[in-house]
Structure formats: structure tokens, C-alpha cells
Amino acid sequence: MPSRDDSNPKSQRHLRFSTLLLVLSGILFLSIILGVSLGPVSIPINIVWNVVAYKIGFIPAGNWSAGVENIVWLIRLPRVLLAVVVGGGLAIVGVTLQALVRNPLADPYVLGISSGASVGAVLAIGFGVLASYGTLAISFAAFLGAILAFVLVYTLANLGKRITPESLILAGIGVGYIFTGITSYITLTSNNRQLAGQVLAWTLGSLARANWFDLSLPTLTLLAITVYLMLQARNLNALIVGDETASVLGVNVDVFRKWVFTLVALITGVMVAVSGSIGFIGLMIPHMIRFVVGSDHRKVLPLSVFVGSIFLIWADVLARGFHSAIDNPIELPVGVVTSVLGGPFFIWLMLKNQIKRRAENL
Amino acid sequence: MKNRYLIALTTLVIISLLIGCTTPKGNESPSTSTSTYPVTVESCGEPVTFDAAPTRALSFDTNMTEIMLALGLENKMVGYWISGVPVGQEYQEQVKNIPLISTVTWPPPSLEEILNFNPDFAFGAWNYNFSEESGVTPEKLAQAGIKSYVLTESCIAVGIKPDESLESTYTDILNIGKIFGVETRAEELVNQMREKITTVQAQIGKVDTPLRGFYYGGGADTAFTAGKYAMATKLMNAVGAKNIFGDVEDDWIPAAGWEKIIELDPQFIMIDDTPWESADQRIKTLESLPQLASITAIKEKRYVVLPWTYILPGMEMDDGIEALAKALYPERFR
Amino acid sequence: MKVQVNNVSWMVESQRIVDTVHLEIQSGEFVGVIGPNGSGKSSLLRMMYRLYHPTTGTIFLNGRDIWSISAKEVAQNEAVLPQESVSDFDFTVEEIVFMGRTPHKKLFDIDTKDDDEIVKNALSRVGMESFAQRIFRSLSGGEKQRVLIARALAQQANVLILDEPTNHLDIRSQLEILELLHSLKVTIIIALHDLNIAATYCDRLYLLQTGHVVAHGQPRDVLTPALIETVYGVHAEVEIRQPSKRLHIFFTPKRANKACT
Numbered sequence: 001m002p003s004r005d006d007s008n009p010k011s012q013r014h015l016r017f018s019t020l021l022l023v024l025s026g027i028l029f030l031s032i033i034l035g036v037s038l039g040p041v042s043i044p045i046n047i048v049w050n051v052v053a054y055k056i057g058f059i060p061a062g063n064w065s066a067g068v069e070n071i072v073w074l075i076r077l078p079r080v081l082l083a084v085v086v087g088g089g090l091a092i093v094g095v096t097l098q099a100l101v102r103n104p105l106a107d108p109y110v111l112g113i114s115s116g117a118s119v120g121a122v123l124a125i126g127f128g129v130l131a132s133y134g135t136l137a138i139s140f141a142a143f144l145g146a147i148l149a150f151v152l153v154y155t156l157a158n159l160g161k162r163i164t165p166e167s168l169i170l171a172g173i174g175v176g177y178i179f180t181g182i183t184s185y186i187t188l189t190s191n192n193r194q195l196a197g198q199v200l201a202w203t204l205g206s207l208a209r210a211n212w213f214d215l216s217l218p219t220l221t222l223l224a225i226t227v228y229l230m231l232q233a234r235n236l237n238a239l240i241v242g243d244e245t246a247s248v249l250g251v252n253v254d255v256f257r258k259w260v261f262t263l264v265a266l267i268t269g270v271m272v273a274v275s276g277s278i279g280f281i282g283l284m285i286p287h288m289i290r291f292v293v294g295s296d297h298r299k300v301l302p303l304s305v306f307v308g309s310i311f312l313i314w315a316d317v318l319a320r321g322f323h324s325a326i327d328n329p330i331e332l333p334v335g336v337v338t339s340v341l342g343g344p345f346f347i348w349l350m351l352k353n354q355i356k357r358r359a360e361n362l
Numbered sequence: 363m364k365n366r367y368l369i370a371l372t373t374l375v376i377i378s379l380l381i382g383c384t385t386p387k388g389n390e391s392p393s394t395s396t397s398t399y400p401v402t403v404e405s406c407g408e409p410v411t412f413d414a415a416p417t418r419a420l421s422f423d424t425n426m427t428e429i430m431l432a433l434g435l436e437n438k439m440v441g442y443w444i445s446g447v448p449v450g451q452e453y454q455e456q457v458k459n460i461p462l463i464s465t466v467t468w469p470p471p472s473l474e475e476i477l478n479f480n481p482d483f484a485f486g487a488w489n490y491n492f493s494e495e496s497g498v499t500p501e502k503l504a505q506a507g508i509k510s511y512v513l514t515e516s517c518i519a520v521g522i523k524p525d526e527s528l529e530s531t532y533t534d535i536l537n538i539g540k541i542f543g544v545e546t547r548a549e550e551l552v553n554q555m556r557e558k559i560t561t562v563q564a565q566i567g568k569v570d571t572p573l574r575g576f577y578y579g580g581g582a583d584t585a586f587t588a589g590k591y592a593m594a595t596k597l598m599n600a601v602g603a604k605n606i607f608g609d610v611e612d613d614w615i616p617a618a619g620w621e622k623i624i625e626l627d628p629q630f631i632m633i634d635d636t637p638w639e640s641a642d643q644r645i646k647t648l649e650s651l652p653q654l655a656s657i658t659a660i661k662e663k664r665y666v667v668l669p670w671t672y673i674l675p676g677m678e679m680d681d682g683i684e685a686l687a688k689a690l691y692p693e694r695f696r
Numbered sequence: 697m698k699v700q701v702n703n704v705s706w707m708v709e710s711q712r713i714v715d716t717v718h719l720e721i722q723s724g725e726f727v728g729v730i731g732p733n734g735s736g737k738s739s740l741l742r743m744m745y746r747l748y749h750p751t752t753g754t755i756f757l758n759g760r761d762i763w764s765i766s767a768k769e770v771a772q773n774e775a776v777l778p779q780e781s782v783s784d785f786d787f788t789v790e791e792i793v794f795m796g797r798t799p800h801k802k803l804f805d806i807d808t809k810d811d812d813e814i815v816k817n818a819l820s821r822v823g824m825e826s827f828a829q830r831i832f833r834s835l836s837g838g839e840k841q842r843v844l845i846a847r848a849l850a851q852q853a854n855v856l857i858l859d860e861p862t863n864h865l866d867i868r869s870q871l872e873i874l875e876l877l878h879s880l881k882v883t884i885i886i887a888l889h890d891l892n893i894a895a896t897y898c899d900r901l902y903l904l905q906t907g908h909v910v911a912h913g914q915p916r917d918v919l920t921p922a923l924i925e926t927v928y929g930v931h932a933e934v935e936i937r938q939p940s941k942r943l944h945i946f947f948t949p950k951r952a953n954k955a956c957t
Contacts, residue, residue, distance in 0.1 A: 250768035
């Protein structure tokens with residue numbers, strides 16, 4: 001009978017996982033280096049890293065223009081680091097959410113959180129809400145919108161005193177529709193001819209707002225959440241098998257689900273606030289990882305973070321530089337790139353899996 | 363003796379007849395059609411034929427309306443629409459008695475609102491008032507028996523490659539003149555504009571190195587700017603300056619990444635002042651982005667603020683060129 | 697590990713699914729809970745493994761109210777094979793069995809060599825050690841149940857509760873499972889629909905009807921034709937085979953019954 005690996009003792013599999021982790025760390029590191037070195041403006045790679053070294057304080061100032069310095073230090077490096085954080089964050093949220101609702105088709109946006117963020121964003125962009133916060137206004141408003149959506153979804157899902165996967169999905173989709181409707185209504189009836197375009201661009205997601213200040217909160221959130229979820233990996237495993245199974249293995253299912261949902265909503269709110277709703281990553285990266293290593297969260301969680309980060313770095317490189325091939329300075333919203341890149345790759349992976357399953361007669 | 367009177371009388375009659383037949387057309391009021399109909403013009407590459415001058419015309423947005431008014435066609439108009447900027451002072455008297463198609467500045471008037479005026483002609487442009495999404499298109503109007511003329515520069519929206527010069531604006535003015543039988547007036551207007559621009563260019567004189575310019579139409583994550591075929595670029599070319607993106611095969615570039623802009627380091631930034639986003643707001647945005655601090659134009663605060671209508675194809679094009687020239691070469695215009 | 701169910705009821709929208717039930721199960725017993733569909737078997741079991749909170753009454757595990765201690769602590773003493781179907785996600789057999797260690801793990805605990813041993817032993821106890829890397833979902837019904845029993849063993853619980861584990865299994869698998877359970881040294885509480893199996897393997901039985909315990913005791917005292925007729929509504933004849941003293945129940949459909957008389 002076909003099997004994944006019959007003669008594979010645990011130590012060997014541990015090694016394989018560790019190797020995978022090591023290899024991915026290497027690829028991530030390399031991606032960061034390349035992501036900062038590449039861009040629509042050609043900068044020699046040694047200059048790029050001399051600028052970084054100088055800014056960190058390792059070497060004295062060198063022979064480059066202020067423009068080049070700003071490009072490397074104020075645009076590229078923050079953007080690539082934000083890609084790491086947001087890519088990893090969205091991926092890990094996707095993994096967790098799919099466990100929470102026991103549905104591989106869930107993504108961070110099915111719970112209505114990003115729709116709430118859109119309402120916040122459109123109010124800030126179109127009506128100057130929270131304008132006193134200056135350039136932070138949109139992010140802050142988006143975050144508040146996300147929290148509002150979360151509170152609504154939680155309350156609705158909890159009407160039966162227990163939050164179940166079904167109640168969560170239904171409440172999320174319902175709230176999502178309402179908020180999307182509000183955003184559309186505001187946009188399409190507005191007298192501001194720029195609003196529709198601006199809101200669309202924001203919704204599709206972009207890392208262009210990356211700056212050193214804005215990196216701290218998402219980074220801390222991602223670290224905290226990853227650590228917490230890794231510690232809860234066993235409970236997530238049990239939960240994803242079934243509510244009853246989790247319960248009899250000692251998990252307080254309702255409390256656990258509520259708590260994890262709250263954290264997931266918070267981190268989604270933070271990510272969406274700084275970069276809009278970048279699609280595909282939360283939905284597909286967990287799938288890809290599970291195809292390769294199965295569903296044990298102790299493997300899926302960290303691998304998803306790495307792959308999500310790497311994926312978003314390269315999606316952003318393409319978003320920034322794709323059109324420079326035809327000498328046009330246009331920058332694409334990164335959400336467009338993630339979908340275009342990810343879709344075909346996922347289909348390929350899915351076909352590969354279908355073939356494998358047919359062989360195993362599942 | 364009788365013969366002399368007869369000859370004088372006959373001569374007088376003949377001369378009167380000749381005078382009557384050869385009175386120069388320019389003396390007649392513009393409301394009398396002097397075109398030879400039917401007249402055919404090309405609107406976005408499609409021929410449109412007029413059997414007579416339209417009498418119930420609509421014009422959409424400030425620049426199109428100003429062209430109609432400059433040609434003295436207010437008596438042929440039954441309505442007009444502006445997206446926020448009123449027509450210039452010099453046209454206010456003419457436009458006084460023409461109703462607005464819609465008092466809403468955005469979105470543009472709907473098909474229903476347009477049909478309500480029972481027009482026979484519409485002078486508009488793609489992405490000003492015409493768009494596929496809204497359903498208000500020249501085809502749709504044609505189905506209702508309304509002929510349209512579309513601003514040439516906007517035809518890029520339907521795939522017509524635009525030109526890089528100011529000629530298309532002149533063509534539009536001349537075509538409207540042709541449609542309404544006021545060609546002479548149209549030619550006068552075009553010549554006046556050409557003259558003014560030539561004068562300005564003469565005053566500029568020789569430009570050794572073109573100044574590097576950047577058109578900024580707002581945006582923080584990315585910039586709304588102009589490519590080869592946008593009016594903003596044409597203005598810069600006319601005064602001997604150069605748009606840093608002047609070689610990009612596009613008209614307006616809706617989302618340009620900042621990296622290239624920083625690298626190309628513009629020396630001045632052209633900003634249009636619009637009702638939906640003021641030039642002050644735009645300058646504030648530029649100065650709030652730390653990554654742009656190295657750009658010469660921002661360091662030196664060399665912003666050229668122009669009214670929105672100056673960067674549109676229309677009657678204010680020459681004013682735009684003059685304003686830009688004076689801003690860039692103040693010492694040559696004392 | 698003694699299990700005591702004291703006057704426990706469970707109500708849903710004013711319907712008494714389980715009505716004042718009292719059970720006492722001693723350490724090491726193999727107790728069957730039987731009754732027709734809708735008799736409240738599953739609900740009773742779910743209260744016993746702390747999934748449902750009883751409307752009235754208390755359930756004691758070794759003298760402690762299971763709701764006064766954490767779910768985790770209960771799980772360290774009670775293992776369950778629920779009726780729940782497994783979700784759409786791929787786990788290996790080994791990963792499933794490893795989940796049995798969850799109740800014993802504190803927040804920062806990692807998997808130790810002891811855990812590996814326990815899991816390995818559990819798998820070999822149920823005869824599935826060569827299936828360790830197989831995907832759980834690809835197994836047959838009987839194989840899956842054996843893996844779940846291994847998980848329960850990995851839990852190192854003294855009480856094992858099973859809700860109709862032999863549904864949908866072929867006869868060979870059914871008997872294999874029961875034999876396996878019989879060989880384990882834990883207290884077993886099992887809901888069954890097959891009366892012959894109940895008769896063969898259980899030390900004692902509780903017979904439920906519409907939420908009440910109508911009879912309890914040794915199989916020969918509970919599985920009488922009269923009781924079977926009353927509760928199940930079918931005619932049965934019970935034979936005690938000698939010398940094994942095993943009970944056999946023969947069912948006769950009512951139609952045939954009429955023909956005989």
C-alpha cells in the first residue's frame with residue numbers, strides 16, 4: 001500500500017523538518033538581500049549594502065547621492081522588512097483561522113475584519129476623519145474599523161453563548177457584506193472624483209507606506225503571536241480534528257476559540273491597517289505548506305511564516321519593478337501581484353496533489 | 363443725354379449686384395451659418411456628419427464649455443456641466459442663461475439627465491463625462507439621436523494613439539467651428555493662441571539645458587503623474603523644459619513609484635490646483651514623505667502651481683504656457 | 697478509577713433527553729450502555745466525558761465532580777472515542793496518536809523520548825505500528841478505530857468511554873475491536889447497538905429507554921425477552937449456551953412470529 005514514508009523513523013523526520021526550516025531561513029535571508037538590492041532604479045549591490053552598513057553605523061559615509069541613500073534606507077529596506085512581517089503575519093493568521101473554523105477555504109478576510117478596515121480607510125481618505133493624526137490617519141482609522149468589525153462579528157457569532165465554526169463564518173460573511181456595502185456606497189456616491197481610485201488602491205494592498213516607525217507594531221505583534229500559537233500548537237491540532245475530539249483531549253474549546261479568534265482579529269487588523277488587504281497569502285500559503293508536511297501545527301506554523309514572508313518579498317519586488325521592463329514607472333498594488341503569481345502556482349500544487357491522492361485511492 | 367443716365371443706372375445696378383454677391387462673410391453675425399453642409403469631422407477616429415449646425419448643444423466640463431463660448435455659440439447651447447471649476451471670468455456673462463445639466467460636480471451627469479435636455483449635440487471627453495462604466499458613451503448618445511464630438515486628447519481611452527504636440531487642441535477648436543459653421547472665428551481663436559505661444563517662446567529665448575520637470579497630481583503611496591501624451595508634458599515641452607517621464611508611452615500615469623522620481627531628480631514640480639485636492643495639500647504631502655527629501659525641486663521648494671484648467675486641452679492652454687514660462691524663467695519676463 | 701453518575705438529567709428546550717439517571721461503575725469493569733435510538737445513550741455519555749453540562753445531577757470521577765476540575769485533568773483520566781467524523785485535514789496515524797499526549801502537556805512542554813515510547817507502545821498494542829506514517833483518512837473503518845484506541849492508550853487514562861465504536865464496521869473489524877478492548881486493563885464504558893456483542897463482552901449493562909434506566913445488571917438479567925420486547929419493540933428469544941454460559945439472542949420479526957402462532 002502506498003504510504004508517505006513507511007520506513008522513516010521519527011528522528012529522520014525531525015531532521016527533515018529542521019533541514020527544511022534551515023533552508024527556508026537561508027532563502028528568507030537571501031530574499032531580503034535581493035529584495036533590497038533590486039528595484040526600478042539600478043543601484044550597484046555594493047553601494048546598497050554600504051548604505052545600510054553606514055546607516056547602522058558600521059562604516060563612515062561614502063560616495064553616493066542623497067537620493068540613492070534615501071531609496072535604499074527609506075524605501076527599500078523598510079518595505080522589504082514590512083513584507084517579511086506582513087507576509088509572515090498573514091500566513092500565520094491564515095493557518096490559525098483555518099484551524100479555528102476547521103475549513104481550508106477560510107482566509108483572514110472571511111471574518112469581515114478587512115471589510116471593517118476598508119470603511120475606516122475610506123472615511124479617513126475621503127472625509128479626513130482622524131486627520132489630526134497626519135500620515136497615520138488612514139492606518140489608525142483602518143485599525144479602528146477592523147476592531148469595530150471584530151466586535152460585531154464576535155457578538156453575532158456568540159449569540160448562542162458558544163462560538164462555533166459555523167456561527168463564526170456566518171457572522172463574518174454577514175458583517176463583511178455589510179461593511180463592504182457601506183464602503184461601496186460611500187465611494188460611489190461621493191463627490192470626490194479621486195475617492196474610488198484611492199480606495200481601490202488601498203484595498204488591493206500596498207507596501208509603499210512602509211517606514212521605520214510603522215514597522216515596530218506589526219513586528220512585535222507577529223513575534224508575540226507566533227510564539228503564542230506555537231505554544232498552542234497541540235491544541236490547534238486537536239481543534240482541527242474536531243470540536244469533540246479537542247474537548248475530550250482537555251481543550252476548553254469555546255474559551256480557546258474565542259481567545260484565539262480575538263488574537264487573530266487583532267493581528268489581522270494591524271496588518272491590514274499598515275498595508276491594506278493583500279490577498280492570497282492567508283488563504284493559499286497554509287495549503288501549500290500542508291501539502292508538503294501535513295497538518296501538524298508545530299510544523300505548519302513556522303514554515304508558513306517563512307514561506308509567507310519570502311513570497312511577499314518577491315511579490316513586492318515584482319510590484320515595484322515589473323513595469324520598468326517597459327520603461328514605465330507604474331507601480332502595481334502588491335495584492336494584484338500576489339494573486340497573479342499565486343493562482344497558477346497553487347493550481348499546479350493542487351494538480352500534483354490530485355495525482356498523488358488518486359494513487360493512494362483516497 | 364438719356365444714354366448717359368442709362369449707362370450710369372445700369373452700372374450702379376450691376377455694381378450693387380456685385381457688391382451684394384461679394385460681401386465678405388466675416389461681417390455677418392456668427393449665428394448665421396456659412397458652412398457648406400453637410401460637414402464631416404473625425405471624432406476619435408470615427409467620422410461624424412452634420413447636415414446643419416446643432417441648435418441644442420450640451421458641453422461637458424470647463425474646457426469644453428469654454429471652447430463653445432469662445433466661439434460665441436451660447437445661443438446654440440441648452441445646457442452645460444462643470445466638474446468643479448467654473449468657466450473663466452470672461453465667459454461668465456455668456457453662460458449666465460445656460461442651465462447646468464446637473465448641479466452635482468461628481469459623478470458626471472447620467473444618461474437620463476442628459477436626455478432630459480433633449481439635446482442634438484454633445485461636446486465631451488472620455489473620463490471627463492464619458493465612460494464605459496457609467497454607460498454614458500458617444501454610441502449610447504448616438505442611439506438616442508444625439509451626435510457627439512469627443513476631445514481628441516481623451517481618445518487614448520478608446521485606443522487612439524494621441525499626438526505629442528498641441529495641434530490636437532487646435533484641431534478640436536477648428537472642428538467645433540466646422541460643426542457649427544463658425545470656421546472663421548475658430549481660425550481666429552487658434553491663430554491668437556499660436557501667436558501668444560510664439561511670443562512667449564521668443565521671450566524665453568534660448569534654453570541651453572532643459573529644466574527637469576515633474577508633474578504631480580497627488581498621491582502618497584505612489585504619484586499621479588504625466589507621460590508623453592499628457593497636456594502637462596506638452597506644456598513643459600513648449601517652454602523648453604523636459605518632463606522626467608516625457609518618454610513614457612502613456613498619457614497620464616496613475617501610480618508611479620517614487621524610486622524613479624528620486625533618481626531622475628526633477629528641478630521643478632508642476633502641480634495643478636483642483637477643487638478636490640488643493641495644491642497646498644499636495645505640497646504638504648510631498649514634504650511629508652522623508653524619502654523625497656533629496657529631490658532638488660523639494661529642497662528648493664520650486665513648485666509651479668497652476669489652475670487646473672491651464673493643463674487641459676482648451677482655451678486656457680496658452681495661459682498655461684505663459685504661466686509656466688514666467689514661473690521657470692522669471693528673469694526673462696521682467 | 698470509579699465513575700459515578702448521580703441523578704443526572706439533561707434537558708434541551710424542555711425535553712428531557714436524559715432523565716434522572718444513576719450509574720455506578722467500578723474500576724476495571726466493562727460496562728455497556730444499550731438502548732434504541734433516541735434513548736439518550738449518546739447524551740449520557742457526552743455528559744460523562746464532560747462535553748455537555750448536566751441540567752441536574754453530578755458526575756464523579758474517583759469521588760471528584762468532573763465539573764469542579766479542569767477539562768484537562770478530566771482528560772488525563774478519561775479517554776474518549778467520540779462519534780465525531782474526522783475533518784478534512786491530513787494527519788498521519790502517528791500524529792493522531794500523539795494527540796493523546798495533549799492532556800499531559802503543560803504550556804512549555806516539548807515532546808520527550810517518553811512520549812515517543814508511549815506512542816510507539818500504544819500503536820503496537822493495537823497492532824498498527826507499521827501504519828505510523830500512513831494518512832489517517834486513507835485507512836479503513838476498523839483501522840481508524842484501532843488508531844483512535846491507540847490514541848486513548850497514549851492518553852494513559854484509566855477510563856475509556858466509547859460511543860458506538862463499531863457502527864459502520866464489518867463483522868470482523870467489530871469483533872477485533874471488541875477483543876482488543878477486552879484485553880485492555882482499563883475501565884470501559886461503551887455504548888452499543890448490537891445486543892449479542894453487548895452480551896458477550898460486557899460485565900454489566902445499563903438499558904436505557906427515552907432517557908431512563910429501565911434495567912441494569914448482568915447481561916442475563918437485562919437481556920430478557922420481556923425487556924427486549926418492551927424497550928426495542930421486537931420479539932426475541934434468549935439462549936444461554938453451555939458450558940460457556942454465553943448469551944445468545946435470536947430476533948424474530950413480527951411477521952414470522954404471527955405465522956408461527
